[in-house]
Amino acid sequence: MGSALPHDLRCDHRTTPLGVAGAPLLAWRLEGADPVAYQVEIDDLWSTGRVDDPAAISHLYDGPRLRPRTRHTWRVTLWDAAGSTSSAESWFETAHDAWTASWIAPDPDAVEHVDPPTEGDRALSAHGLLPCPQLRRSFQVPSAVTAARLYVSAKGLYDARINGERAADAELAPGWTDYRRRIPYQVHDVTRLVGEGENVLAFTIADGWWSGFTGFDPRRPGYHYGRFPELIAELHLTLANGSARVVMTDGTWRTAQGHIRHGDLLKGECHDLRAATPGWDSPGFDDSSWTPVTVRGADHHLLVPSCDEPVRALRELAPLSITRTGPRTHLVDFGQNLAGRVRLAVPAQDPGTRVTVRHGERLEDDGGLHTANLRTADATDVLITAGGEALFEPRFTYHGFRYAEIDGLESLGEVRAVVLHSDTRWTGAFECSDPEINQLQSNIEWGQRGNFVSVPTDCPQRDERLGWMADAQVFLPTACLNADVAAFFTKWLHDVRDAQTPEGGFPNVAPRLTGVAEEGAPGWADAGVLVPWHLYEVYGDARFLDVDSMGAWVDFVLRHNPDLIWRQRTGPHYADWLAPGPATPREVVATAFFHRSADLTARAARVRGRHADAERFERLAADIRTAFIKTFAHPDGTVSGDTQTGYLLALAFGLLPSSLAPGAARRLAELVHEHGPQAGFLGVNLLCPVLSATGRPDLAHALLRRTDPPSWLYQVRHGATTVWERWDGEGAPSMNSFNHYAFGSVGEWLYSGVAGIGQARGSVAYRDLVIRPLPGDLTWARASYESVRGRIAVSWERTSQGFLLDVSVPPGASATVHLPDGQTHRVPSGDHHFASVRGDTP
Numbered sequence: 001m002g003s004a005l006p007h008d009l010r011c012d013h014r015t016t017p018l019g020v021a022g023a024p025l026l027a028w029r030l031e032g033a034d035p036v037a038y039q040v041e042i043d044d045l046w047s048t049g050r051v052d053d054p055a056a057i058s059h060l061y062d063g064p065r066l067r068p069r070t071r072h073t074w075r076v077t078l079w080d081a082a083g084s085t086s087s088a089e090s091w092f093e094t095a096h097d098a099w100t101a102s103w104i105a106p107d108p109d110a111v112e113h114v115d116p117p118t119e120g121d122r123a124l125s126a127h128g129l130l131p132c133p134q135l136r137r138s139f140q141v142p143s144a145v146t147a148a149r150l151y152v153s154a155k156g157l158y159d160a161r162i163n164g165e166r167a168a169d170a171e172l173a174p175g176w177t178d179y180r181r182r183i184p185y186q187v188h189d190v191t192r193l194v195g196e197g198e199n200v201l202a203f204t205i206a207d208g209w210w211s212g213f214t215g216f217d218p219r220r221p222g223y224h225y226g227r228f229p230e231l232i233a234e235l236h237l238t239l240a241n242g243s244a245r246v247v248m249t250d251g252t253w254r255t256a257q258g259h260i261r262h263g264d265l266l267k268g269e270c271h272d273l274r275a276a277t278p279g280w281d282s283p284g285f286d287d288s289s290w291t292p293v294t295v296r297g298a299d300h301h302l303l304v305p306s307c308d309e310p311v312r313a314l315r316e317l318a319p320l321s322i323t324r325t326g327p328r329t330h331l332v333d334f335g336q337n338l339a340g341r342v343r344l345a346v347p348a349q350d351p352g353t354r355v356t357v358r359h360g361e362r363l364e365d366d367g368g369l370h371t372a373n374l375r376t377a378d379a380t381d382v383l384i385t386a387g388g389e390a391l392f393e394p395r396f397t398y399h400g401f402r403y404a405e406i407d408g409l410e411s412l413g414e415v416r417a418v419v420l421h422s423d424t425r426w427t428g429a430f431e432c433s434d435p436e437i438n439q440l441q442s443n444i445e446w447g448q449r450g451n452f453v454s455v456p457t458d459c460p461q462r463d464e465r466l467g468w469m470a471d472a473q474v475f476l477p478t479a480c481l482n483a484d485v486a487a488f489f490t491k492w493l494h495d496v497r498d499a500q501t502p503e504g505g506f507p508n509v510a511p512r513l514t515g516v517a518e519e520g521a522p523g524w525a526d527a528g529v530l531v532p533w534h535l536y537e538v539y540g541d542a543r544f545l546d547v548d549s550m551g552a553w554v555d556f557v558l559r560h561n562p563d564l565i566w567r568q569r570t571g572p573h574y575a576d577w578l579a580p581g582p583a584t585p586r587e588v589v590a591t592a593f594f595h596r597s598a599d600l601t602a603r604a605a606r607v608r609g610r611h612a613d614a615e616r617f618e619r620l621a622a623d624i625r626t627a628f629i630k631t632f633a634h635p636d637g638t639v640s641g642d643t644q645t646g647y648l649l650a651l652a653f654g655l656l657p658s659s660l661a662p663g664a665a666r667r668l669a670e671l672v673h674e675h676g677p678q679a680g681f682l683g684v685n686l687l688c689p690v691l692s693a694t695g696r697p698d699l700a701h702a703l704l705r706r707t708d709p710p711s712w713l714y715q716v717r718h719g720a721t722t723v724w725e726r727w728d729g730e731g732a733p734s735m736n737s738f739n740h741y742a743f744g745s746v747g748e749w750l751y752s753g754v755a756g757i758g759q760a761r762g763s764v765a766y767r768d769l770v771i772r773p774l775p776g777d778l779t780w781a782r783a784s785y786e787s788v789r790g791r792i793a794v795s796w797e798r799t800s801q802g803f804l805l806d807v808s809v810p811p812g813a814s815a816t817v818h819l820p821d822g823q824t825h826r827v828p829s830g831d832h833h834f835a836s837v838r839g840d841t842p
């Protein structure tokens with residue numbers, strides 16, 4: 001098997017990040033033999049020395065404070081039992097710690113007067129949206145440049161250019177946070193773009209989440225955080241002669257409106273090429289007619305380095321079909337519901353020709369675009385041509401769509417859908433013998449792509465796209481298998497904590513917007529506890545566990561509900577949202593989550609060594625459980641309300657004693673057998689896991705393969721390419737999204753149930769695996785998962801020789817393998833083959 005090999009080195013859950021703040025977590029994945037010890041070194045600065053820990057896959061830096069804006073090379077060395085060593089190297093760069101640049105923007109008084117954004121019946125070009133300002137500065141560099149770093153952020157969105165080229169591949173940067181609490185900046189390596197002589201640093205800025213349309217509140221559709229976008233940037237140059245130079249935003253910059261007449265996340269974007277300013281971002285351009293910018297202050301205290309990867313354009317789809325639907329109208333079907341935008345090559349036209357691109361997830365019966373479910377999100381991009389050929393791609397908007405209707409052209413040039421999402425590396429793969437389940441897996445993955453856009457959103461198409469917390473919480477286990485979302489959720493947990501009220505209340509949505517209720521609902525707000533705990537279990541990084549924040553939430557609920565049944569301060573109590581069956585009583589849902597949050601806070605306190613807190617929350621969790629049993633559980637194991645979600649929550653959260661749990665499990669099975677799935681957002685992720693854990697994997701499989709509504713495969717049979725908001729896709733168009741991932745949370749069970757990749761209770765970072773494939777009547781399945789420790793893979797097949805199973809266990813881990821015939825094997829790391837010749841059912 002060779003020696004113990006470290007690979008895929010990461011710093012704070014990212015590969016070679018720029019802008020690392022504080023003490024980073026240095027991590028590696030394992031291949032080959034089990035390690036027995038490790039050593040981590042940074043340059044010649046610091047070393048852990050040899051640490052005898054066979055389980056280690058990371059080390060939290062504990063050396064002297066690192067210098068800002070410095071590249072550090074780090075190395076990890078592993079020893080195996082035979083005494084051989086192997087090393088791997090990577091690097092990271094530390095953050096900026098002393099900004100001096102100013103926030104700049106066009107003079108707001110000089111901007112044509114506009115009314116605040118409204119939803120009135122005004123033309124699209126109105127809505128109160130303003131042209132996107134261009135800002136530029138030319139500067140001289142006396143010698144060659146050996147390193148150039150651009151530190152940049154915006155209140156709004158920015159697109160950076162240097163000497164005529166895009167300076168970064170980040171889209172919709174700096175991303176969305178509650179900008180009243182923190183404003184992330186990015187660091188871009190722009191060394192190859194800057195040289196001796198005249199250089200130009202140029203930006204376009206747009207409203208984005210800062211001042212554009214965000215969410216659905218009709219009273220405040222825009223201006224959630226500010227009125228006009230602003231920019232801040234510092235370009236740090238290291239010159240060949242050894243000197244340094246900084247170019248920064250200040251009063252010397254000049255600005256003008258350009259061809260982007262507006263760019264809004266929900267409304268769409270308009271380019272008027274007749275207003276273009278060619279060469280504006282390159283040397284030699286005469287900007288004497290441009291106006292000086294206004295300096296809007298130099299407050300840096302909210303600036304923080306981004307801790308996640310930005311949104312990027314990560315793939316392109318060619319159309320499946322293009323249909324001419326009118327003399328100058330085409331309907332393009334990309335064959336996949338996605339989030340992103342259309343890039344269109346436009347052949348030469350008469351100047352002033354107007355090309356309109358509208359987007360929709362579906363078609364109406366008459367073949368037209370279905371846009372009713374977009375609500376007030378116009379999702380309409382407009383190009384006004386200047387005569388010659390043009391390439392049109394919006395920059396400051398994105399849409400959720402499968403179809404695009406392009407109006408205004410007799411013939412189209414190349415058309416592509418550009419897929420945008422936060423760049424989370426894909427780590428999982430699942431496939432089985434049923435092609436419809438494989439389509440479901442694909443739908444789940446596309447739902448994840450389309451809804452991980454800077455924050456985890458509910459949907460990418462309508463005027464919502466908010467960081468709804470229950471949606472994120474129920475989908476998280478699936479998300480963690482499909483992709484490495486550690487950095488993405490590190491960032492979002494900042495948003496969640498920023499949104500916590502002084503009283504301890506977590507919200508419904510994070511980042512917080514104005515006009516959205518203060519505390520969240522049961523199962524929504526609780527994501528502030530459930531999400532960090534799950535991330536800790538998957539990634540092993542205890543920094544996810546902010547015990548003060550988690551405990552403040554539990555204490556908040558406790559303060560208002562001293563009798564331990566959660567009835568008061570339930571926010572807008574969404575209960576088991578969109579459950580197709582009878583409603584689960586609100587207090588059952590709420591009290592189950594109260595218990596879950598207290599229980600996980602206790603466990604988090606243990607991990608962080610806060611034993612007194614741990615004991616207090618353990619006692620509280622036990623008392624809530626007692627109150628739950630007394631109030632809602634009956635001697636035959638039934639739970640008040642007698643609903644699937646009631647049983648799912650009670651069983652999954654360990655609320656019932658062993659005398660009652662079997663009765664509850666039996667009743668759950670009866671209800672599932674009789675009605676199919678009746679769970680809404682808060683129960684759906686638990687359906688298959690609880691059924692299989694309570695001895696009814698047959699029913700879990702029956703649900704998975706069911707094709708009548710409500711069911712997952714009903715959606716697949718009806719052409720879904722992403723998971724729908726409602727089980728059956730029926731309902732008022734104003735709330736009927738076709739890309740909502742909550743019901744896709746069954747994805748976790750495809751890996752953990754069907755394929756059988758799971759962690760033992762109490763295991764963290766996949767140290768102790770449970771491999772328990774549940775074949776149902778499928779003939780084969782395989783799944784792989786690039787865990788934080790290394791690769792886990794399972795492949796099984798029913799053959800004439802019986803049930804054959806191959807398992808790969810990463811170094812430093814071990815696994816208990818359960819075969820469907822009841823055999824159990826305990827195995828170390830490595831590749832293992834099993835066969836059960838005695839038939840494959842117990």
Ligand code: BGC
Binds near residue numbers: 459464468574577
């Ligand atoms: C969103 C959800 C969210 C819910 C709260 C909806 O409008 O789209 O996904 O969780 O509101 O009930």
